[in-house]
Amino acid sequence: MALAISLRFGSFLALLHCTMLVGGVSSAGGRWRLVQEGNSGVSAMQLAVVSETKAVIFDKVEANPLQTNGHSAWAAEIDLPSRTVRALNPITNTWCATGSFLSNGTLIHSAGNPFVNISQGDIGPDGRQAIRMFEPCTDASCDIIEGVQHLRLTSRRWYASSARLDDGSVLIYGGSMYNAFINNVTINNPTFEFFPPKNIHGFNGLQIPTKFMEETVNGNHFPNVHTLPDGRLFVSANRQAMIYDWKTNTEIRLPGIPNGVRISSPFSAAAVLLPLTQANNFTPEIMICGGSVVDDTLEDIQYSSQLPASSQCARLVLTQAGIAAGWKVESMPQPRLMVELILLPDGRVLAVNGAQTGVAGYNSTFNAVELESNADKPALTAAVYDPDAPIGRRFSSAGIPASKIPRMYHSTASLTPDGSVLLAGSNPNVQFTTEGRFPSEYRMEFLSPPYMFSNRPTVSGVPATVDFGKTFTLNINLPPNVRDVSVSLIDLGFATHGVHMDQKLVQLQSTLSRNRKTLQITAPRDGVPSVGHKVLIGTGASPPVDQGAIDNMLRQTSAGPWD
Ligand SMILES: *[C@@H]1O[C@H](CO)[C@@H](O)[C@H](O)[C@H]1NC(C)=O
Ligand SMILES: *[C@@H]1O[C@H](CO)[C@@H](O)[C@H](O)[C@H]1NC(C)=O
Ligand SMILES: *[C@@H]1O[C@H](CO)[C@@H](O)[C@H](O)[C@H]1NC(C)=O
Ligand SMILES: *[C@@H]1O[C@H](CO)[C@@H](O)[C@H](O)[C@H]1NC(C)=O
Ligand SMILES: [Cu+2]
Numbered sequence: 001m002a003l004a005i006s007l008r009f010g011s012f013l014a015l016l017h018c019t020m021l022v023g024g025v026s027s028a029g030g031r032w033r034l035v036q037e038g039n040s041g042v043s044a045m046q047l048a049v050v051s052e053t054k055a056v057i058f059d060k061v062e063a064n065p066l067q068t069n070g071h072s073a074w075a076a077e078i079d080l081p082s083r084t085v086r087a088l089n090p091i092t093n094t095w096c097a098t099g100s101f102l103s104n105g106t107l108i109h110s111a112g113n114p115f116v117n118i119s120q121g122d123i124g125p126d127g128r129q130a131i132r133m134f135e136p137c138t139d140a141s142c143d144i145i146e147g148v149q150h151l152r153l154t155s156r157r158w159y160a161s162s163a164r165l166d167d168g169s170v171l172i173y174g175g176s177m178y179n180a181f182i183n184n185v186t187i188n189n190p191t192f193e194f195f196p197p198k199n200i201h202g203f204n205g206l207q208i209p210t211k212f213m214e215e216t217v218n219g220n221h222f223p224n225v226h227t228l229p230d231g232r233l234f235v236s237a238n239r240q241a242m243i244y245d246w247k248t249n250t251e252i253r254l255p256g257i258p259n260g261v262r263i264s265s266p267f268s269a270a271a272v273l274l275p276l277t278q279a280n281n282f283t284p285e286i287m288i289c290g291g292s293v294v295d296d297t298l299e300d301i302q303y304s305s306q307l308p309a310s311s312q313c314a315r316l317v318l319t320q321a322g323i324a325a326g327w328k329v330e331s332m333p334q335p336r337l338m339v340e341l342i343l344l345p346d347g348r349v350l351a352v353n354g355a356q357t358g359v360a361g362y363n364s365t366f367n368a369v370e371l372e373s374n375a376d377k378p379a380l381t382a383a384v385y386d387p388d389a390p391i392g393r394r395f396s397s398a399g400i401p402a403s404k405i406p407r408m409y410h411s412t413a414s415l416t417p418d419g420s421v422l423l424a425g426s427n428p429n430v431q432f433t434t435e436g437r438f439p440s441e442y443r444m445e446f447l448s449p450p451y452m453f454s455n456r457p458t459v460s461g462v463p464a465t466v467d468f469g470k471t472f473t474l475n476i477n478l479p480p481n482v483r484d485v486s487v488s489l490i491d492l493g494f495a496t497h498g499v500h501m502d503q504k505l506v507q508l509q510s511t512l513s514r515n516r517k518t519l520q521i522t523a524p525r526d527g528v529p530s531v532g533h534k535v536l537i538g539t540g541a542s543p544p545v546d547q548g549a550i551d552n553m554l555r556q557t558s559a560g561p562w563d
Helices: 211-215 320-325 547-556
Strands: 002-006 018-025 033-039 046-049 054-058 075-079 084-087 098-101 107-110 115-117 122-124 131-134 161-164 170-173 191-195 224-227 233-237 240-245 250-254 270-273 285-289 312-317 328-331 340-343 349-352 383-385 411-415 421-425 443-448 458-460 471-477 485-491 494-496 499-501 504-512 527-529 533-537
Touching: 033 084, 046 098, 046 411, 046 421, 054 421, 098 161, 098 170, 098 494, 098 499, 161 224, 161 499, 211 233, 211 240, 224 270, 233 285, 270 340, 270 499, 312 320, 340 411, 340 499, 349 421, 411 494
Parallel strands: none
Antiparallel strands: 002 471, 002 504, 018 485, 018 527, 018 533, 033 443, 046 054, 046 494, 054 075, 075 084, 098 107, 107 131, 115 122, 161 170, 170 191, 224 233, 233 240, 240 250, 270 285, 285 312, 312 328, 340 349, 349 383, 411 421, 421 443, 458 471, 485 504, 494 499
8 A cells, every 4th residue: 555645844844854653543452651671871861863763862971881982971872772872972061952953864962061070170171162963874883073163153052942944954042151050141141043154134153132032031041942834933931932033033922921930941841832733724832831930030049849840731822813812721730840742643742751849950069959759759650641632631641650760850751763752861960870869860761652552554665855845655554444544744853951852743644545535634643653764854955054154153253262
């Protein structure tokens, strides 16, 4: 049987690095399953699936068990099928960096912190202006490429976010110039920049100021930045939200987050662009869950592990009418911060990881903040959210096994190509430790939804790249009793600090060729997806490169050392 897939999103260039899952409805059986398998070698502060078989993780410089070139590694590649790791070799400190994929599939990993040689207390290669490139490979030949002389950010960033734009380049947004538990006006970097650098709005490769990041201090670390179908960006930080049009440099304010809930680090809610489907006419709708109503102007020592988190989830449809109607508020089963929202191939959203009290930070000399899970109970139970169910009946934890591993500050989660969700990390410690209530956590867990144990469709002949507006044919093998088939593109994104850069699910129009019958496209709730196949949407070409803007940026910025 052949399935033709027509990509209708001429303007939807944001989906350039995707994993495709093909779903067919059958009598989905089975249960959720949680298994602990493998060891991440370095603490999984940042996590991104980069191919059908590999994921990368980035940690901070610390005494991790995984060794490389005679020292502890702070980045690694996971081979998903074998659950093994290979050390990667960044030069600079990747502590609280961000990542997004370019249109050609190269990961742009940027920002960070001064390098601390733990054994010596030395400050070395500083990651704050680092841009690190990683081109995924299937063997062991790829590694991090960086070199601040020729490849760097315009300014120091720590706790910045990033997003892939509709021209295939990446925007790097916000952050602080120095590390601190919470941002403030002195250390704030209320600017953004492009990679590759652009000569745009008169800035010729240099950073561009943003009022939004000025107005949202203090609690605006790791803002949520989502590329929308029309190419503009949804941005939220602290208690505010806006639409940013990067082509005209216009900020349009949206209604603030309801009930005074703060949603960015250290109050760390999670935001997700809900699935774009035929049924919702591909209308973008954002959902933000968790956070905290705690004051963001307290002294560091006034923050504690006992401060309550919020259970609020708020949804806003990003159309004129939706914005006029305002945020729609509902509740998660438990209060939560440092939560991850993961798009599942069946169109539901998994809320996982995090804590019920505290703030995102750790016990250290500059930040006396301790995190708590639910007293001595196991970690917070995951909950799955059906965006189309009646309000009040959208979240369910029924049948989802509770993990015994708390996933606190510096933990991550990602959907993987086989359809399971990888849970990793948690390290609310300034340095690697096996001591205390929340030690540095290296155990990986894989949470498998029931569809994993059904008779699944299989797909072959998925092309490596598919350009916009193009139709292609692939071979599909459907289990018996399939009523309908839908095809989705999922960008698995880049997870860190509860923020999931570039995560997106778009349902595609599909037609079964044998009988020419157009299939019903409504995302089946009990659907059984195939495993995912990687496909670059677009030509796979590199983003535009403006040598003049690059030269100007290199001329006018310093290669360090920065203070
Ligand atoms: C840290 O310092 C020690 C002693 O000077 C040195 O042997 C080690 O290589 C340094 N580690 C790194 C990662 O540079
Ligand atoms: C901002 O944070 C830095 C680093 O913690 C601190 O030195 C500075 O005094 C703070 N500034 C304000 C205005 O709070
Ligand atoms: C964490 O910080 C609290 C408050 O400063 C302190 O009482 C506690 O001893 C610290 N714990 C560790 C493991 O450093
Ligand atoms: C992707 O584009 C960037 C920016 O031009 C370039 O540096 C990188 O080498 C490209 N990657 C591939 C795989 O072509
Ligand atoms: Cu961090």
